[in-house]
Amino acid sequence: MFVLFCIFVCASAGRFTTAKHVMTGQPHEVPANSTKVVTVARFAVVEFNKANTEDQFSYKIVNITSAKIQVVAGINYILDVQLGRTVCKKSDTVDGEPCDFHSESKELQCNFIITEVPWEDLRVLTRKKCHEHKC
Ligand SMILES: *[C@@H]1O[C@H](CO)[C@@H](O)[C@H](O)[C@H]1NC(C)=O
Ligand SMILES: *[C@@H]1O[C@H](CO)[C@@H](O)[C@H](O)[C@H]1NC(C)=O
Numbered sequence: 198m199f200v201l202f203c204i205f206v207c208a209s210a211g212r213f214t215t216a217k218h219v220m221t222g223q224p225h226e227v228p229a230n231s232t233k234v235v236t237v238a239r240f241a242v243v244e245f246n247k248a249n250t251e252d253q254f255s256y257k258i259v260n261i262t263s264a265k266i267q268v269v270a271g272i273n274y275i276l277d278v279q280l281g282r283t284v285c286k287k288s289d290t291v292d293g294e295p296c297d298f299h300s301e302s303k304e305l306q307c308n309f310i311i312t313e314v315p316w317e318d319l320r321v322l323t324r325k326k327c328h329e330h331k332c
Pocket of ligand 2: 260261262263
């Protein structure tokens with residue numbers, strides 16, 4: 198039994214040390230402009246807009262200032278994103294992408310965590326923490 202356990206652990210340990218840049222559990226920086234990061238960031242903004250009862254206008258991305266991924270039971274995308282209020286009403290679009298920024302500008306600084314479980318075809322916004330961004 199113990200021998201079996203050791204074989205398993207040693208084999209796992211070997212696998213993790215060879216896969217040096219996929220450190221399980223450890224968040225690591227990824228390019229903020231990668232297609233994947235932009236895709237999940239837009240998903241987060243749509244969810245944010247749907248839930249944002251404080252404003253009738255849709256927000257859209259101004260800048261993604263930090264992007265990290267963390268491999269857990271799935272993949273966490275940990276993003277810092279600046280959002281800006283657009284002229285579009287949320288009743289017309291929850292994706293502010295095609296819209297101009299509002300002249301009564303309002304910027305938010307948000308920390309989003311988007312969790313993806315690819316093999317379950319699942320994507321959820323598991324954290325959204327935003328505060329008004331003052332320049
Ligand atoms: C991301 O930004 C880097 C540095 O600015 C640039 O070299 C790269 O081409 C960009 N990648 C994409 C997918 O836009
Ligand atoms: C976006 O954020 C990055 C990282 O903070 C910064 O280097 C870059 O200048 C910003 N771009 C814009 C258009 O604000």
